[in-house]
Amino acid sequence: MHVYIGGAHNGKREYVRTALADEKVQWVEAGDLSRLPKPESGRVVLAGLEAYLSSNHRDEESALKDVFRFIEAADQDRLVVIVTDIGRGIVPADPHSRWLRDTCGRLNQRLFREAGRVTRIWYGLAKELK
Amino acid sequence: MVRGRLVFISGGVRSGKTAFAENWLCAHAAGRRVYVATGRPIDREMRERIRHHRQDRAARPESWETIERPADFSGILPMIREGDGLLIDCITTWLANEMYEGIESGLPCHRRQGCLEEKVEALLCALSEMTGKASAVVVVSNEVLDEPLPATADIRAYSEMLGHIHQRLVSMADLAYEMDAGIPLRWKPENGK
Numbered sequence: 001m002h003v004y005i006g007g008a009h010n011g012k013r014e015y016v017r018t019a020l021a022d023e024k025v026q027w028v029e030a031g032d033l034s035r036l037p038k039p040e041s042g043r044v045v046l047a048g049l050e051a052y053l054s055s056n057h058r059d060e061e062s063a064l065k066d067v068f069r070f071i072e073a074a075d076q077d078r079l080v081v082i083v084t085d086i087g088r089g090i091v092p093a094d095p096h097s098r099w100l101r102d103t104c105g106r107l108n109q110r111l112f113r114e115a116g117r118v119t120r121i122w123y124g125l126a127k128e129l130k
Numbered sequence: 131m132v133r134g135r136l137v138f139i140s141g142g143v144r145s146g147k148t149a150f151a152e153n154w155l156c157a158h159a160a161g162r163r164v165y166v167a168t169g170r171p172i173d174r175e176m177r178e179r180i181r182h183h184r185q186d187r188a189a190r191p192e193s194w195e196t197i198e199r200p201a202d203f204s205g206i207l208p209m210i211r212e213g214d215g216l217l218i219d220c221i222t223t224w225l226a227n228e229m230y231e232g233i234e235s236g237l238p239c240h241r242r243q244g245c246l247e248e249k250v251e252a253l254l255c256a257l258s259e260m261t262g263k264a265s266a267v268v269v270v271s272n273e274v275l276d277e278p279l280p281a282t283a284d285i286r287a288y289s290e291m292l293g294h295i296h297q298r299l300v301s302m303a304d305l306a307y308e309m310d311a312g313i314p315l316r317w318k319p320e321n322g323k
Contacts, residue, residue, distance in 0.1 A: 007273065007275035007276040007293070008275045008276075008279065008289060008290075008293060009275055009289060009290050009292070009293020009294065009296075009297075010275065010293055010296075010297070011293075011297050050278070050279070051279075085276045086276065086277050086278045086279075087276065087277075088142070088273070088276035088277060089274075089276060089277020089278070090277070092277075092278055097278050100278060101277075101278055122300075122308060122317055123140075123293070123296045123297045123299075123300040123301075123306075123317075124297045124300060124301060125300060125306070125317045125318060125320075127317070127320075
């Protein structure tokens with residue numbers, strides 16, 4: 001698994017799209033979905049998890065279970081996950097936003113642990129973290 | 131004449147980005163040091179903030195010229211002399227000022243079709259022209275995009291535009307640094323001096 005992380009509007013999707021321009025990709029934009037599909041056998045990109053978790057989950061355990069069911073079913077050598085870093089701002093006033101921020105933080109920690117590669121995108125530039 | 135270098139420096143609040151920018155400019159600029167301030171003294175907190183930045187600059191061993199320019203940077207061009215070192219502080223404030231330009235008429239820029247896009251192109255164009263005259267142009271901005279999606283449409287539009295501007299600036303810049311707790315991380319160029 002290759003994980004890309006960066007702040008919002010930093011050009012993460014564009015960077016991945018360019019890197020995979022010659023490949024046939026199952027691009028899963030989870031933010032628009034009410035449940036995750038089955039990953040196909042080839043190249044898979046999973047993005048928009050923050051919005052997906054925000055609208056479909058209220059409990060961290062079931063949220064992580066749901067995401068990792070998808071991840072474990074995909075071909076690890078051909079799976080790309082794009083996550084947005086939402087953990088550096090002021091603690092949100094609304095409890096659901098606080099829950100989301102914590103859940104995404106722990107999701108990212110686990111993704112980084114299991115990923116073979118982690119790349120950070122900063123305004124279109126890339127740095128390998130792992 | 132050789133084109134001046136364009137430097138982009140971004141960091142969190144009180145991460146030391148202005149101090150780093152000032153030091154960089156002192157080490158690399160040939161002529162006058164010119165500080166382009168974008169803050170508007172609209173309330174007590176802003177007046178305090180401006181006073182603080184002025185004090186910090188006055189306490190430095192070298193002297194600085196200050197240009198107050200909340201928006202429309204093309205107006206700075208005639209004030210620049212050959213070889214000047216410019217420090218523009220900062221893009222986040224500039225964008226907020228431009229977004230609400232015309233608010234007194236009831237229709238701020240960000241609600242007018244294509245207005246903000248035009249201002250962004252004018253900004254990039256002005257910066258490029260500045261590097262034709264100045265020995266260095268250092269542009270400072272803030273890291274504010276690492277938090278949950280903002281709730282209001284205005285702030286969402288602001289965040290999206292800021293991310294876009296930062297990407298364009300990084301792509302134009304000769305050097306790009308991210309400041310974290312006073313420590314600069316150089317993103318561009320990745321290797322070499």
